[in-house]
Amino acid sequence: MSLLSVENLVVRHGLLQAVRGVSFSIERGETLALVGANGAGKTTLLRAIAGAHQPAAGRVLLDGADLTSVPSHRRVGMGIALVPEGRKLFVQMTVEENLLLGRTAGRPGEWSVDKVLDMFPNLRPRRHAKTGHLSGGEQQATAIGRALMSNPEVLLLDEVSLGLSPLIVDRVYAALQGLIASGTTIILVEQDLNRALSVSDRVICMLEGRVALEGPSKAVSRDNVTKAYFGLHRKSPGSVPA
Amino acid sequence: MSNQIIQGILLGGYYALIACGLSFMFSVMRIINLAHGSLAVFAAFALWWLASRYHIPPFVGLLIVLPLMAAIGWALQRFLLERSARGGTLLPILTTFGLAIVIDNMLFEQFGADTRSLAPYIGSLSYASWEWPGSIYVGKLAVIMFATAVILLGGLQLFLTRTRLGRSIRATSEDPDTAGLVGVDARRANAVAASIAMVTVGLAGAFLGMRATFDPYAGAPQLLFAFEAAVIGGAGSLWGTLVGGIVLALAQTLGAQVHPQGFLIGGHAVFLVVLFVRLSTSGLGLRGLLRLPSRSAS
Amino acid sequence: MSAVSSSPVIERGTMTSRIAAIAVAVIIALLAIAPQFLSAGAVDRMTALFIYVILAAMWNALAGFGGLVSVGQQVFFGLGAYFTIRLADAGLNPFASLFVSAIVVGIVSWPLSFFMLRLRNGEFAIGMWVIAALTHLLVNLDRLVQGETGTSLISLNVYDAGTRRATIYWLALASMTALLAVLFGLLRGSTGAAIRAIRDNEDAAASVGVRVTGTKRLLFVLAAFGIGVAGALWLATSITFQPKTYFNVQWTAYMIFMVLVGGIGTFEGAILGALVFFLIETWFGGTGVWYLVGLGATAVLFSLFLPRGLWGTIEERFGLRFLPVGYRVRLPENAPSDDGTAPSPV
Numbered sequence: 001m002s003l004l005s006v007e008n009l010v011v012r013h014g015l016l017q018a019v020r021g022v023s024f025s026i027e028r029g030e031t032l033a034l035v036g037a038n039g040a041g042k043t044t045l046l047r048a049i050a051g052a053h054q055p056a057a058g059r060v061l062l063d064g065a066d067l068t069s070v071p072s073h074r075r076v077g078m079g080i081a082l083v084p085e086g087r088k089l090f091v092q093m094t095v096e097e098n099l100l101l102g103r104t105a106g107r108p109g110e111w112s113v114d115k116v117l118d119m120f121p122n123l124r125p126r127r128h129a130k131t132g133h134l135s136g137g138e139q140q141a142t143a144i145g146r147a148l149m150s151n152p153e154v155l156l157l158d159e160v161s162l163g164l165s166p167l168i169v170d171r172v173y174a175a176l177q178g179l180i181a182s183g184t185t186i187i188l189v190e191q192d193l194n195r196a197l198s199v200s201d202r203v204i205c206m207l208e209g210r211v212a213l214e215g216p217s218k219a220v221s222r223d224n225v226t227k228a229y230f231g232l233h234r235k236s237p238g239s240v241p242a
Numbered sequence: 243m244s245n246q247i248i249q250g251i252l253l254g255g256y257y258a259l260i261a262c263g264l265s266f267m268f269s270v271m272r273i274i275n276l277a278h279g280s281l282a283v284f285a286a287f288a289l290w291w292l293a294s295r296y297h298i299p300p301f302v303g304l305l306i307v308l309p310l311m312a313a314i315g316w317a318l319q320r321f322l323l324e325r326s327a328r329g330g331t332l333l334p335i336l337t338t339f340g341l342a343i344v345i346d347n348m349l350f351e352q353f354g355a356d357t358r359s360l361a362p363y364i365g366s367l368s369y370a371s372w373e374w375p376g377s378i379y380v381g382k383l384a385v386i387m388f389a390t391a392v393i394l395l396g397g398l399q400l401f402l403t404r405t406r407l408g409r410s411i412r413a414t415s416e417d418p419d420t421a422g423l424v425g426v427d428a429r430r431a432n433a434v435a436a437s438i439a440m441v442t443v444g445l446a447g448a449f450l451g452m453r454a455t456f457d458p459y460a461g462a463p464q465l466l467f468a469f470e471a472a473v474i475g476g477a478g479s480l481w482g483t484l485v486g487g488i489v490l491a492l493a494q495t496l497g498a499q500v501h502p503q504g505f506l507i508g509g510h511a512v513f514l515v516v517l518f519v520r521l522s523t524s525g526l527g528l529r530g531l532l533r534l535p536s537r538s539a540s
Numbered sequence: 541m542s543a544v545s546s547s548p549v550i551e552r553g554t555m556t557s558r559i560a561a562i563a564v565a566v567i568i569a570l571l572a573i574a575p576q577f578l579s580a581g582a583v584d585r586m587t588a589l590f591i592y593v594i595l596a597a598m599w600n601a602l603a604g605f606g607g608l609v610s611v612g613q614q615v616f617f618g619l620g621a622y623f624t625i626r627l628a629d630a631g632l633n634p635f636a637s638l639f640v641s642a643i644v645v646g647i648v649s650w651p652l653s654f655f656m657l658r659l660r661n662g663e664f665a666i667g668m669w670v671i672a673a674l675t676h677l678l679v680n681l682d683r684l685v686q687g688e689t690g691t692s693l694i695s696l697n698v699y700d701a702g703t704r705r706a707t708i709y710w711l712a713l714a715s716m717t718a719l720l721a722v723l724f725g726l727l728r729g730s731t732g733a734a735i736r737a738i739r740d741n742e743d744a745a746a747s748v749g750v751r752v753t754g755t756k757r758l759l760f761v762l763a764a765f766g767i768g769v770a771g772a773l774w775l776a777t778s779i780t781f782q783p784k785t786y787f788n789v790q791w792t793a794y795m796i797f798m799v800l801v802g803g804i805g806t807f808e809g810a811i812l813g814a815l816v817f818f819l820i821e822t823w824f825g826g827t828g829v830w831y832l833v834g835l836g837a838t839a840v841l842f843s844l845f846l847p848r849g850l851w852g853t854i855e856e857r858f859g860l861r862f863l864p865v866g867y868r869v870r871l872p873e874n875a876p877s878d879d880g881t882a883p884s885p886v
Contacts, residue, residue, distance in 0.1 A: 076425030105425030274662030343836030510674035
């Protein structure tokens with residue numbers, strides 16, 4: 001049985017249909033990359049899995065159990081943790097407090113404040129600083145740490161490299177590689193196609209709320225993904241943007 | 243004069259008590275509860291009823307009334323505020339105002355127009371005093387009141403920073419959606435916060451009844467005192483409400499020196515002056531007088 | 541011609557609204573001659589109704605259109621009465637005093653608006669209450685008022701009871717009609733577009749260049765003036781001025797009740813709410829405290845379960861609009877009609 005599966009999921013924002021009948025599943029230990037243009041529905045899909053959006057139709061299953069009507073805070077306890085787009089830290093609270101919050105409903109496990117600080121050593125001196133005063137990279141590290149504190153079975157990462165300098169992105173991804181190596185199941189949304197393909201086992205490309213392409217990251221060519229990305233595979237491939 | 247200043251400072255303890263629940267609830271749920279004062283008067287009546295009918299001393303009666311207030315807070319949040327807050331920021335003002343009218347008139351229906359006091363039920367405490375150096379007499383009740391305010395504010399501060407539930411409440415106040423995503427039950431956090439606020443209201447009602455008289459329509463002035471103390475104290479920390487309460491009480495004491503009817507005028511005037519200074523120094527960026535945290539995430 | 545008929549038609553009035561306009565004119569004419577046929581008591585009650593309509597319409601202008609919920613509007617009601625007492629005492633004709641007083645209230649509210657309009661939501665609401673409480677205390681200090689003992693509009697006694705009653709009735713009717721007309725004109729004019737934009741989304745309105753503060757100030761001053769008129773008229777009907785009665789928060793409670801029940805943010809709703817309140821008061825006013833409990837409870841229930849009020853719900857359900865303050869787009873006959881749920885264009 002797949003660890004997490006999504007069946008014919010439909011999510012609306014008012015009249016706008018952001019996700020239109022998406023299905024996929026992910027196995028334990030797998031890393032899945034969601035790519036696609038802005039507005040393709042990646043973030044909405046991720047947030048629906050985490051329980052931040054109530055779907056209009058379809059189901060979300062974890063280990064076969066139907067989560068569709070479970071509120072977001074209880075999904076954390078069942079093993080789903082989201083690192084939201086824009087990090088969404090509690091800026092009036094310290095790094096440590098943000099991390100401890102991650103443990104509110106989390107599962108028992110190995111993660112602790114110290115272990116997060118070991119993973120991101122540059123956070124250690126900022127432990128008691130309000131997160132509103134942190135740099136972008138430190139904030140992102142805190143956001144990832146906060147999600148890990150709940151000892152998730154599935155970690156959902158939404159645009160973790162957004163707004164960070166390339167050097168910091170390298171560091172964040174180095175840390176993620178460690179998580180992947182330790183067997184954490186990850187779904188990540190990433191704008192940087194090269195990074196998405198290199199870090200993941202499988203890739204799903206979304207277009208206008210639907211799955212446009214799905215395949216193993218090693219097997220799909222960058223060219224194919226690019227075409228799916230822009231919705232060109234149905235039309236004549238004119239000039240494919242680089 | 244120094245005697246009056248000390249009395250004023252101690253009275254500030256009462257205002258801090260009544261204000262801290264109002265600003266606590268506002269900072270967590272962004273709701274100004276216009277039934278705040280009426281609920282304090284309700285608690286005072288409940289204690290009076292227990293004392294006059296069943297001879298339960300008010301301090302013992304608190305053991306019954308405070309849990310009752312906590313339950314009321316929980317129900318208030320679950321059945322009224324949660325629902326009306328979904329209709330926007332203006333609706334809760336109307337809902338809680340309507341609730342205040344209901345409470346005031348129900349109290350009138352039940353207890354009549356007579357003014358009551360808890361003073362007869364607390365023995366010598368209502369008039370006993372200590373003599374301090376410089377032949378200053380301070381009422382024991384006033385000192386207890388002030389000490390309660392300090393302990394309550396300190397306790398709340400510790401609770402909010404040191405406990406998991408306290409952190410959950412702070413996280414919910416900053417961003418309820420994200421709080422849910424990290425595992426905080428925002429509805430529960432809000433209900434707990436409302437319960438805590440109502441417990442503080444219950445305490446304030448108890449001291450209102452012990453230090454003075456009250457009647458069914460005494461809720462409105464208590465609400466105004468609470469609001470004024472909270473705004474004068476300003477945003478930032480719970481300790482601000484203590485400062486605000488003291489400033490309000492001192493202004494009232496000073497007002498009473500100037501004119502026989504100057505007590506209330508002095509309080510309102512200092513509130514408006516503080517407001518004016520705050521508005522003219524903060525520029526257009528003023529988003530809220532009472533709010534503690536800013537809502538923007540990153 | 542055929543090309544035009546297949547595209548949507550933008551219109552202001554509908555057939556219903558044209559009929560309604562005629563009906564309004566007829567009703568006003570009938571009300572104007574009514575004192576000839578009504579008993580003295582009925583004339584007094586009708587005067588009270590007109591004052592309620594003014595109160596509801598003015599509170600609705602502020603809260604429903606300006607997004608400014610105030611629980612301190614009794615300050616203008618009280619000041620309207622107080623300034624009348626002062627002006628009449630200075631020798632001005634009592635009937636003239638009523639309106640000069642309201643103008644003074646409007647003038648006083650203007651500088652106040654610079655201060656109060658910078659407060660938001662609940663802070664504005666309760667801040668206004670503080671203003672009302674303080675004003676009440678200050679008015680009490682006036683020797684003429686003699687504290688809570690109060691005073692009377694004695695100069696009105698030179699008129700005999702019948703003349704006085706009919707004059708006040710007509711003044712109330714004229715004030716109500718004029719204030720409603722001004723409000724209607726405001727909502728239909730270019731300010732109306734700004735008002736609706738602010739009502740729908742204040743920040744968005746500001747970002748497209750709507751003068752948010754200026755528009756709110758206009759509504760604030762209009763509401764102060766209108767409620768001042770109402771307070772002055774109330775004084776004229778009851779003669780005695782006790783500060784406690786006029787600066788009572790209950791006046792705002794009545795306004796909130798009327799607007800919430802009638803339909804906040806709808807022009808017709810406030811009038812309907814005043815009518816409902818008038819009837820409830822007539823039937824249940826004698827039950828005292830339970831009547832007030834009922835008013836409060838009804839306000840709570842409407843805010844929770846029917847926040848659009850009676851008129852808002854009717855309008856939504858049936859797409860009915862008697863006095864259209866907005867525009868609406870009518871789709872051609874063959875297109876699916878959807879005017880019940882279509883957002884009113886701004």
